[in-house]
Amino acid sequence: MSQSVRPSLTLESARRVLDLHPQAAEIDLLACDLNGILRGKRIPRDALDKIFSDGLKMPRSVLCLDIWGHDAHDNGLVWESGDGDGACKPCGEGLVPVPWSARPRLQMLTMMQNLDGSPFACDPRQALASIVRRFHALGLTPVVASELEFYLMAGDSVETGVPRPPKAPKSGYALDAPRVYALDELDEFDAVLSAIRDACAAQNLPSEAISVENGRGQFEVNLLHVADPLIAADHAVMLRRVVRGVARAHGLHGTFMAKPYGDSAGSGLHVHCSLLDKDGRNVFDDGGEAGTDLLRHAIAGMIETLPESMLALAPNLNSYRRLLPGQHAPVTASWAYENRTSALRIPASGPKARRFEHRVAGADANPYLVLAAILAGALHGIETKAQPPAPVSGNGYADDAAAAPLPTTFETAVAAFEQGKILRKYFGEQMMRAFGAVKRQEMEELRRRVTDVEYQTYLGFL
Structure with a gap:
């Protein structure tokens, strides 16, 4: 919709x-x-x-x-x-x-x-706008929806520097285990979740389903499809402000960190996208389950650009704690039909709703740059009529999956972005330089900082 x-x-x-x-x-x-x-x-x-x-x-x-x-x-x-x-x-x-x-x-x-x-050119919204204009020049309009995961934490988590789940507001039980899709937990957090829904309505944010996810105090909000990637990204940006503001007003802390707890699920930003022609027809729809050649061209372009796009999709050191084997997040440049273990998924749907789901980005990523990177990859594939590798079957997370590995550390992602040739054609030199400089500066600063776990591990023994 x-x-x-x-x-x-x-x-x-x-x-x-x-x-x-x-x-x-x-x-x-x-x-x-x-x-x-x-x-x-x-x-x-x-x-x-x-x-x-x-x-x-x-x-x-x-x-x-x-x-x-x-x-x-x-x-x-x-x-x-x-x-x-x-x-x-x-x-x-x-x-x-x-x-x-x-x-x-x-x-x-x-x-x-x-x-x-x-x-x-260094405004991330302008970067996305530039890529959207290139689609429009081809007579194509991307239709985009997003799914954002986040954690609600105890209100003093930032002050104390110790993130911890809140107690269930009504019953007082500890959030000590995953309760994915549990309606009772929605009821426990009804006050804050209903306030988030009401704030979305007041700000014209098209929120749809709200669900409990796999982490302790983790939730997801789905935003409806919009035939304007800029507005879709605006919605994601403003949803993050809504969640944090409403959570604070209820004595909680809302965070979109990709991996706030080492032993709990990470938070992702999943993007669904189809393409309309000038007559409003979905150009990915071939009347069947496979989708059109144009869909496969788009998939191929995104597969090719995924390594150099990783810094836009996973822009922080903490992002890569989510992208580890066995963490239910993609670590290879793979695609598949109706398979959530792949980086790019073609969901089961009616032909008219044929689309791809991009499952790599973390909830901590900038929505404008996420969509810019995704659409740049798709456009590259369409313009070059690229052909994708074979879709994966079975467990796409497995080490033997037939797909190229993605950068899974901050350092390798920064290097892949700086050395990338394709994304540069769509982002432009000024954006590539600015974003690369920001991330390299952060990486070098973090390298200089000695962490508490290093003191706990080494100080008494070495």
């Missing part, structure tokens, strides 16, 4: 929303950086007109900071260019309320431009 076409975002439409919320004195303006962290400013409501005319001015380098908020010195945006400003212009769903805020407030996504009005 896809959302219906939405009206375009204009100053007049934003003013109408503002009129519906007379108590909201302030507006949060949000811009997504390369790590998927929302940055921006809080402005008074009477500054709305100026934001639509001039945009929100911020240094362009703000979108290219490392995970700790430090400048990435090799990104070409600080010392070489004088750290100039960009202008963040409203985009996405426009003004929406912030239901978890104690004081009435509105928020709005923005996308950064250069001051001359051209797209700022």
